[in-house]
Amino acid sequence: MESINFSDIFKSGFLETTSSFSLIDSLIGLVSSFAIGLFIYMIYKKTFSGVIYSHSFNISLIVMGMATSLIIMGISTNVLLSLGMVGALSIVRFRTPVKDPMDLVYLFWTIVSGILCGAGFVLLAIVGALLIGLVLIVFVNKIKIENPYLLIVKYEDNQIEKTLDQVLSANVKKYLIKSKSVSHDNDYEVTYEVRVKDTNIDFINHISEMLGVRSAIMLSYDGNFTA
Numbered sequence: 001m002e003s004i005n006f007s008d009i010f011k012s013g014f015l016e017t018t019s020s021f022s023l024i025d026s027l028i029g030l031v032s033s034f035a036i037g038l039f040i041y042m043i044y045k046k047t048f049s050g051v052i053y054s055h056s057f058n059i060s061l062i063v064m065g066m067a068t069s070l071i072i073m074g075i076s077t078n079v080l081l082s083l084g085m086v087g088a089l090s091i092v093r094f095r096t097p098v099k100d101p102m103d104l105v106y107l108f109w110t111i112v113s114g115i116l117c118g119a120g121f122v123l124l125a126i127v128g129a130l131l132i133g134l135v136l137i138v139f140v141n142k143i144k145i146e147n148p149y150l151l152i153v154k155y156e157d158n159q160i161e162k163t164l165d166q167v168l169s170a171n172v173k174k175y176l177i178k179s180k181s182v183s184h185d186n187d188y189e190v191t192y193e194v195r196v197k198d199t200n201i202d203f204i205n206h207i208s209e210m211l212g213v214r215s216a217i218m219l220s221y222d223g224n225f226t227a
Helices: 006-011 014-018 023-047 055-075 079-089 101-119 122-142 160-171 203-208
Strands: 149-155 172-182 188-196 213-220
Touching: 023 055, 023 101, 023 122, 055 101, 101 122, 149 160, 149 203, 160 172, 160 188, 160 203, 203 213
Parallel strands: none
Antiparallel strands: 149 188, 149 213, 172 188
16 A cells, blocks of 8 residues: 655645635735725614624624635635535534624625625625615615604503593504503503604603503514514
C-alpha cells in the first residue's frame, strides 16, 4: 500500500482547485457587501419602531452579509467545497427568537445581498438595496398606519354594557367586541378592539368613573389577539 506525502498532494490538483480565485474580485465582493451592509445598518436604525433597539443585531447584519458573500465566493470555485459547506450548514440550528417580523425582512435582505455580491452581481445588489431602502423609508416612516387599541373593562352589572356601547359610539371611530367572560361571582370582563379619533383616549377616564366599573385598561394592539 503506497503512502501519501505532501509531494503527492502538490502533484495532485488539490491546491490548484482551491486557489483558482481572483483576489481582486474577492476584495470587490467583500467591500461591496460591507458597503451594502452598512447601508442596511443605517436603514434599520432609521426605520426601527420597536421598543428596544438592538445595536448588536444591527451590527450582525453587516457581518452576516460579508460572511454570506465569503461563503458564496468559496463554494463557487470548488464543487467539493460547496457540497461540504451545504452539509456543514445543514447541522446549524439558530435558537435566537425573532420577535419583530421586520427583523426577518432585514435578515433576508442581508443574506440576498451577500449572495449577489459573492456571485459577482454587485450592480444588481446595489440597485436592489437602493430600491428596498427607499420602500422601507417611505412605508415605515412616511405612511401613517392607524393601530387599534384593546380596551379591557371589568364591571359588576351586565346593564353597564349598554352604557359602554353608548360611550364608545360617541368617542371612537370603530369598536368591536373581541371577547367577553363571566366569573362565578357575576363579575364581567369585556375586551373591545377600539380605533380612536385623533389619538384621543380621554373617554377611558369617563368609563373608569362609571358606577359598577371595577377597572378599565387600554393597551396598544398590533392586530393579533388570542382569547
